[in-house]
Amino acid sequence: MSVAKQLARKELIDMVPYQSARRLYSGGNEVKQKIWLNANEASGQGIYQLNSDCINRYPDFQPENLISAYSEYSKLARENILATRGADEGIELLIRTFCTAYQDNILICPPTYGMYSISAENHGAGIIKVPLTEDCQLDLDAMAQQVGKAKLVFLCSPGNPTGNLLSASSIKATLDMFSDSAVVVVDEAYIEFSPEQSVASWLAQYPQLVVLRTLSKAFALAGLRCGFTLANADIITMLSKVIAPYPIALPVAEIASSNLAASGVQQMNTRVQQSNFLRQQLADWLENQDWCTKVFASDANFILFQTSSTDEKHFIFNSLVAQDILIRDQSAQLNLTNCLRISIGSDDELLKLKQTITMAFANRKNTQNILQNEN
Numbered sequence: 001m002s003v004a005k006q007l008a009r010k011e012l013i014d015m016v017p018y019q020s021a022r023r024l025y026s027g028g029n030e031v032k033q034k035i036w037l038n039a040n041e042a043s044g045q046g047i048y049q050l051n052s053d054c055i056n057r058y059p060d061f062q063p064e065n066l067i068s069a070y071s072e073y074s075k076l077a078r079e080n081i082l083a084t085r086g087a088d089e090g091i092e093l094l095i096r097t098f099c100t101a102y103q104d105n106i107l108i109c110p111p112t113y114g115m116y117s118i119s120a121e122n123h124g125a126g127i128i129k130v131p132l133t134e135d136c137q138l139d140l141d142a143m144a145q146q147v148g149k150a151k152l153v154f155l156c157s158p159g160n161p162t163g164n165l166l167s168a169s170s171i172k173a174t175l176d177m178f179s180d181s182a183v184v185v186v187d188e189a190y191i192e193f194s195p196e197q198s199v200a201s202w203l204a205q206y207p208q209l210v211v212l213r214t215l216s217k218a219f220a221l222a223g224l225r226c227g228f229t230l231a232n233a234d235i236i237t238m239l240s241k242v243i244a245p246y247p248i249a250l251p252v253a254e255i256a257s258s259n260l261a262a263s264g265v266q267q268m269n270t271r272v273q274q275s276n277f278l279r280q281q282l283a284d285w286l287e288n289q290d291w292c293t294k295v296f297a298s299d300a301n302f303i304l305f306q307t308s309s310t311d312e313k314h315f316i317f318n319s320l321v322a323q324d325i326l327i328r329d330q331s332a333q334l335n336l337t338n339c340l341r342i343s344i345g346s347d348d349e350l351l352k353l354k355q356t357i358t359m360a361f362a363n364r365k366n367t368q369n370i371l372q373n374e375n
């Protein structure tokens with residue numbers, strides 16, 4: 001039996017997905033050659049102009065141009081790819097597909113991305129937490145204790161908000177450990193910042209592996225809402241029963257496809273190089289600040305660091321807010337006391353951030369000196 005059939009919610013196994021007009025007869029390149037009277041669409045389009053002249057028609061369930069473009073980019077077959085409204089929808093689909101509400105659990109390794117537990121709670125799935133080790137790697141011994149108790153294991157590599165990659169050997173160990181009891185999801189939202197570390201090429205060896213991708217980070221298209229779930233065909237088929245009948249809007253498919261063409265990928269790579277360079281600069285600067293007690297290693301487009309006290313954390317955060325610079329407080333996360341996260345913006349933005357912090361501390365010191373002299 002396939003992994004998908006073995007682990008999916010029982011009611012999904014024989015379920016036939018909604019047979020939309022477009023699923024029965026996909027459009028593809030033939031949209032204009034047929035007379036479409038099967039979906040209650042209008043015969044002409046409204047006033048909004050688009051490159052494609054078929055916006056009066058429902059889009060394909062999985063737009064052909066988009067799946068081909070991502071297949072080319074990821075070097076995976078089309079049957080291994082499901083396009084979703086962001087990676088977030090992939091997370092939600094996985095939980096809805098594999099977890100029976102009020103019965104099944106997911107396993108997460110905090111500190112980690114927040115949406116795994118939000119989606120689980122929304123669906124009524126339980127959450128088993130196995131914290132990362134002090135060096136932000138998987139605690140394999142503790143995970144081994146949970147084998148058989150979770151349907152889905154969410155790994156995030158590079159991790160958000162920690163920033164570092166998980167070791168390939170620990171991801172392999174997790175896949176082996178949960179081989180016949182759970183789907184192991186590797187969230188690669190930031191993998192373009194260290195592409196050689198992707199585990200997408202492991203799909204052929206591991207039927208239980210799922211990889212999440214997105215155009216929101218390195219591709220700079222967060223507003224588009226487009227992501228991809230990569231998995232073996234039986235898992236993709238099962239997820240296709242749960243996803244909406246027309247998840248990807250026509251303009252989204254068009255914009256995403258053009259960004260995945262050679263010139264788009266080249267632009268993305270240039271952006272990644274620049275971001276990695278600026279990240280190193282910022283890390284070096286943070287290392288030299290006396291209020292900074294730890295800079296977490298990052299393989300992504302952000303840096304997590306720890307401040308020396310809660311007062312210092314608030315001082316830095318609020319000094320930045322006062323200048324309309326927003327960073328993210330991560331101190332509510334497990335083991336991230338007094339930690340802040342900075343996204344790698346432009347050269348100018350990061351320069352302004354450093355100047356603002358430097359100025360704030362200098363002003364504070366001056367004020368303290370004046371008060372001391374007055375006493």
Ligand SMILES: *Cc1c(COP(=O)(O)O)cnc(C)c1O
Binds near residue numbers: 189
């Ligand atoms: C940003 C992010 C996502 C969600 O990406 P979308 O495609 O915008 O939904 C998923 N996982 C992680 C780890 C992220 O940081």
